[in-house]
Amino acid sequence: MSARTASSNGAATGTALEPVLSALREHQHFVMCAHEKPDGDVLGSGFALGLALRALGKTVHYFLDDEVPRNLRFLPDAELTQRSFDSVDARALYIFLDMSDQSRAGEPLAWVPRERVIDIDHHLGNQRFGAWNYVIESAAATGVLVLDLITALGLPITSSIATCLLTAIISDTGCFMYSNADPHTLRLAAALVNAGADKDRIVEQLYQTRSFSGQKILGRVLDDFVLTGDGICYSSVSQALLEEFGATHEDLEDVVGALRAVDHCEVAALLKESPDRSYRLSLRSRGRVNVMEVAKSLGGGGHFRAAGATLEGPLPAALERMLDAVRAEMAAERRSK
Numbered sequence: 001m002s003a004r005t006a007s008s009n010g011a012a013t014g015t016a017l018e019p020v021l022s023a024l025r026e027h028q029h030f031v032m033c034a035h036e037k038p039d040g041d042v043l044g045s046g047f048a049l050g051l052a053l054r055a056l057g058k059t060v061h062y063f064l065d066d067e068v069p070r071n072l073r074f075l076p077d078a079e080l081t082q083r084s085f086d087s088v089d090a091r092a093l094y095i096f097l098d099m100s101d102q103s104r105a106g107e108p109l110a111w112v113p114r115e116r117v118i119d120i121d122h123h124l125g126n127q128r129f130g131a132w133n134y135v136i137e138s139a140a141a142t143g144v145l146v147l148d149l150i151t152a153l154g155l156p157i158t159s160s161i162a163t164c165l166l167t168a169i170i171s172d173t174g175c176f177m178y179s180n181a182d183p184h185t186l187r188l189a190a191a192l193v194n195a196g197a198d199k200d201r202i203v204e205q206l207y208q209t210r211s212f213s214g215q216k217i218l219g220r221v222l223d224d225f226v227l228t229g230d231g232i233c234y235s236s237v238s239q240a241l242l243e244e245f246g247a248t249h250e251d252l253e254d255v256v257g258a259l260r261a262v263d264h265c266e267v268a269a270l271l272k273e274s275p276d277r278s279y280r281l282s283l284r285s286r287g288r289v290n291v292m293e294v295a296k297s298l299g300g301g302g303h304f305r306a307a308g309a310t311l312e313g314p315l316p317a318a319l320e321r322m323l324d325a326v327r328a329e330m331a332a333e334r335r336s337k
């Protein structure tokens with residue numbers, strides 16, 4: 001695909017892009033860094049950029065203090081992730097992808113000093129925590145920014161790279177269902193399919209395959225959910241339920257989406273109990289309530305329509321905090337209209 005069809009918003013590139021390109025050209029060793037609970041955008045972006053840099057003769061490591069989620073193991077290079085810094089050169093630059101601040105990468109990457117950090121991201125409120133920052137908040141996915149970089153480096157978009165980047169875009173647009181799947185993003189996706197991205201495999205893995213236990217738990221969640229009069233649709237998953245089916249939080253991917261789909265739901269909330277008895281809260285919005293603000297008020301973060309936070313148990317207290325926070329944001333938005 002040509003640089004013209006592949007490149008992102010021309011207006012947004014320019015100054016921010018050039019220093020990052022120079023850093024990528026001038027350094028030899030790179031470590032790709034993902035946020036905790038890695039998703040298709042952070043991993044697809046990392047593998048795509050890693051593949052491109054390796055094609056330039058650079059040394060690339062993929063640091064991941066997690067397993068690659070089952071549904072993303074088909075990605076090229078997914079088998080190369082490592083949990084240690086073994087054999088990483090002391091001069092390496094660390095590329096933090098898809099996170100608003102360095103703490104999202106977790107404890108194992110907290111030591112990396114700013115002068116060795118490249119920050120590539122699209123989250124609102126990104127802290128520009130790198131010595132180099134390529135941040136475009138209007139981009140639908142970090143993968144779009146990685147596509148900019150690879151194209152600007154003059155490298156070909158191979159079918160492997162295209163599959164990684166299309167995974168990033170499909171993942172962050174909810175398979176093109178969210179409003180960020182705008183004409184520009186759809187054109188980029190088309191160009192990636194044209195370059196050989198395996199769209200059918202990506203969709204099959206991300207949206208049409210669920211674990212047995214995940215599907216069983218979805219049934220329970222749908223049986224138990226509550227829809228309040230003011231449009232909050234919520235449910236919870238206990239450790240006991242996870243244990244009953246031998247499931248983990250990974251099996252609950254997009255269960256909250258099934259709550260959001262309920263008619264009259266404005267905000268969907270799923271509370272997932274962790275082994276330490278705290279609760280991981282996932283929030284989804286129909287598009288009128290900004291759940292990023294809700295999550296921030298609870299110490300978390302995310303996007304307008306999809307966000308999350310961690311709440312202390314027990315469950316009734318966590319539910320009350322969640323409901324209070326959602327209602328406070330609904331009230332604030334009513335006042336500002």
Ligand SMILES: [Mn+2]
Nearest residue numbers: 041098142172
């Ligand atoms: Mn993202």
